[in-house]
Amino acid sequence: MSTYKSIKGKTIQSLGTDPSDTGAEGQVWYNSTAGAFKSVVAGAAWSSGSPLITARTLLAGAGTQTAGLAIGGYITTGLANTEEYNGSGWANGGNLGTARYGLGGCGIQTAALGFGGFTTTNTNVTEEYDGSAWTAGGNLSVSRNGLTGAGIQTAGLAISGNQSPGTNLVSTTEEYDGTSWTAGGNVNTAVRSAASSGTQTDALKFGGGPSATGATENYNGTSWTTSPASLATARSQLAGSGNSTTTLAFGGSTPTTTGATEEYNFSASVITAAAWASGGNLTTARSGGASAGTQTEALYAGGNTGSYVTTTEEYNGTSWGPGGNLNTARGYTAGAGTQTSAVVFGGFTPSSPTFSTTATEEYDGSAWTSNPTGLGTARYGLAGCGTQTSALAFGGTTSPGNQTEEYDGSTWTTGGNLNTARKYLAGCGTQTAGLAVGGNPSGPVVTGATEEYDGSAWTSNPTGLNSSRGSGLGAAGTITSAVAFGGLLTAPAPGTGTTATELYDGSNWVSAPPMTTGRYFIGNAGSASAGLAFGGRNAPARNVETEEFNGETSALNVKTLTTS
Numbered sequence: 001m002s003t004y005k006s007i008k009g010k011t012i013q014s015l016g017t018d019p020s021d022t023g024a025e026g027q028v029w030y031n032s033t034a035g036a037f038k039s040v041v042a043g044a045a046w047s048s049g050s051p052l053i054t055a056r057t058l059l060a061g062a063g064t065q066t067a068g069l070a071i072g073g074y075i076t077t078g079l080a081n082t083e084e085y086n087g088s089g090w091a092n093g094g095n096l097g098t099a100r101y102g103l104g105g106c107g108i109q110t111a112a113l114g115f116g117g118f119t120t121t122n123t124n125v126t127e128e129y130d131g132s133a134w135t136a137g138g139n140l141s142v143s144r145n146g147l148t149g150a151g152i153q154t155a156g157l158a159i160s161g162n163q164s165p166g167t168n169l170v171s172t173t174e175e176y177d178g179t180s181w182t183a184g185g186n187v188n189t190a191v192r193s194a195a196s197s198g199t200q201t202d203a204l205k206f207g208g209g210p211s212a213t214g215a216t217e218n219y220n221g222t223s224w225t226t227s228p229a230s231l232a233t234a235r236s237q238l239a240g241s242g243n244s245t246t247t248l249a250f251g252g253s254t255p256t257t258t259g260a261t262e263e264y265n266f267s268a269s270v271i272t273a274a275a276w277a278s279g280g281n282l283t284t285a286r287s288g289g290a291s292a293g294t295q296t297e298a299l300y301a302g303g304n305t306g307s308y309v310t311t312t313e314e315y316n317g318t319s320w321g322p323g324g325n326l327n328t329a330r331g332y333t334a335g336a337g338t339q340t341s342a343v344v345f346g347g348f349t350p351s352s353p354t355f356s357t358t359a360t361e362e363y364d365g366s367a368w369t370s371n372p373t374g375l376g377t378a379r380y381g382l383a384g385c386g387t388q389t390s391a392l393a394f395g396g397t398t399s400p401g402n403q404t405e406e407y408d409g410s411t412w413t414t415g416g417n418l419n420t421a422r423k424y425l426a427g428c429g430t431q432t433a434g435l436a437v438g439g440n441p442s443g444p445v446v447t448g449a450t451e452e453y454d455g456s457a458w459t460s461n462p463t464g465l466n467s468s469r470g471s472g473l474g475a476a477g478t479i480t481s482a483v484a485f486g487g488l489l490t491a492p493a494p495g496t497g498t499t500a501t502e503l504y505d506g507s508n509w510v511s512a513p514p515m516t517t518g519r520y521f522i523g524n525a526g527s528a529s530a531g532l533a534f535g536g537r538n539a540p541a542r543n544v545e546t547e548e549f550n551g552e553t554s555a556l557n558v559k560t561l562t563t564s
Contacts, residue, residue: 013029015030016033018031036560037560041557042557044266045270046232046263047271047272047273048261048263049250051511051513052261056259058072058103059079059103060239061195061239061248062106062112062114063108063109063241064243064248065087065265066246068085069105069107069112070250070251072101073239077099078100078117078118079099079101084109085248088512089503089510091466091510094133098127102161103118103147104116106150110129110131111152112153113153115139115158116140116147116158117145123145124141125139128153144161144162145161148195150196150200150204151198151203155178157173157175157184157203159194159203169190169191171187171189171190173186184222185222187217187224191213193252194208194238195240196240197240197244198244199244200221201221202221204218204240204243205217205224206264207234207240207249209237233258234254235260245267246264246265246267247263248264249261249262268556269557275549276515276549279532279546279548280318281544282320282544282545283313284313284544285541286331286542287472287520287521288303288331289303289535290344290347292363293525294339295525295526295532297315298523298525299313299339300523300534301313301323301333302326304542306542307329312325315532323363323366326361329349330349330357333347333380334384336388337386341364341365343360343361343362343363345384346358346359346378346380348380356380357380375393375412377396377405381472382396383426383439385427385434386431388409390406390408390431391431393406394427395418401421401441402419403418404416404417404458407431418436419458420441422439423439424440424473425473426473426474426475426524429453431455432455433452435451435477435504438473444490446487446489447468449464452479467498469498471487474522474524476528477504477531481527481529483502485499486499486515487500496539497520498518499515499516501513515533517547519533522536532548532549533549
């Protein structure tokens with residue numbers, strides 16, 4: 001006779017550690033180390049994402065969680081701005097034909113719909129997006145603003161809204177078939193300026209006003225039900241994209257205008273968003289020093305404390321401690337390599353008649369040794385990357401400021417020139433795969449120019465930083481995976497440093513979570529998923545703060561089973 005166990009279920013395993021694969025969802029096991037029964041449980045939750053480039057309210061959204069679209073909106077007037085999300089951050093897209101706010105949106109990033117909204121009055125205008133440009137579509141049956149949308153370009157939903165500013169909350173839903181609009185089911189709570197995502201038969205609505213809310217509702221094609229999940233930041237006048245299980249919420253009013261982005265997931269995984277966190281402070285506040293190393297083994301040498309110093313500090317992932325002093329005091333210099341095998345070159349020094357130096361020094365983890373063969377061209381405000389025996393120096397205060405030199409551990413030789421001459425730029429990568437980012441081409445001018453080096457020549461990427469900046473921004477990572485942070489959005493110093501952070505995938509820059517403290521002439525080390533920012537300046541003070549950047553991670557939602 002068959003036993004119940006052979007007919008139903010699986011044998012409960014005894015494991016020393018919890019499984020990490022998604023196949024464990026719904027299974028029960030006994031963790032012998034913890035002495036407890038456990039399982040993986042799926043659930044709905046919102047988590048932080050990268051902010052919009054332009055914080056705004058009353059915008060629309062379309063697309064998916066990893067290919068989203070932010071459309072129009074309001075700051076002090078209606079906007080035509082469009083931004084595209086790639087799952088990590090935002091980049092600029094094509095503009096609407098009609099600038100407006102309080103509009104709705106739906107569809108995918110390359111086939112989207114924007115409809116309704118407010119210009120100088122409510123409008124029923126609909127536009128269709130093909131991934132680069134907007135063209136006219138069929139109009140809504142009722143002109144309104146503060147509405148939201150869901151679905152695809154040829155099967156969309158226009159949900160709620162109001163027919164005159166500040167009045168008439170509307171609970172109705174309309175369904176679009178590619179040509180015209182018809183009535184659908186009503187929402188449970190009539191709000192205006194909410195956001196939504198999903199399809200015509202499986203949608204999500206979240207946020208809204210007039211009092212900011214984080215409430216979320218699900219639509220099944222006929223009726224709406226309330227979800228247990230709620231936005232971490234209650235807000236109205238926001239937008240969204242995605243589907244009923246993976247959604248993006250962005251922008252809006254708390255009531256303060258925000259560019260905040262949140263990701264909604266119904267899954268068996270817990271997502272920890274990318275973020276900056278505080279690290280140990282430098283012993284000496286300074287800016288413009290040379291950087292090298294990783295997030296847990298970094299080096300900072302020289303810099304400006306009000307005077308130019310030889311001070312070197314070493315970071316162990318928790319705190320900074322003293323290292324050997326440079327032989328030549330200098331600032332606005334550059335470095336490459338690791339904490340125990342670094343090289344520093346160039347910089348500003350008052351001991352030189354031209355205030356710039358060719359001096360090159362190598363570090364062995366305890367002391368610096370001067371190389372009698374320095375850079376071919378004295379300069380400061382340059383950038384560097386690579387290793388102690390294979391380094392790259394580029395840009396700086398020479399005229400025209402495009403020179404590149406390559407170091408083999410003993411001598412410097414001439415490399416290919418930058419396409420955009422500039423100083424106070426950032427660099428990362430290797431000698432044969434280097435990245436040059438931002439900087440000051442001249443005077444108060446800043447640039448978002450991005451160039452890649454192949455070991456002999458620089459190639460310009462037509463897609464530069466979304467926020468042009470100079471005055472010693474920071475960068476870390478490789479030519480295909482980099483992070484850029486800080487700097488000045490306008491050049492004259494002293495000024496207010498930006499907190500803006502962007503990620504690079506080898507083709508495009510997108511927004512990332514901002515630093516806590518805005519600054520420029522900043523120290524930098526690490527990678528795109530484990531970066532480090534330290535020191536710098538934010539007028540009038542120089543900084544001791546260290547911040548650690550950690551990329552997004554995901555882990556199974558393992559729960560301990562109890563009898564309660």
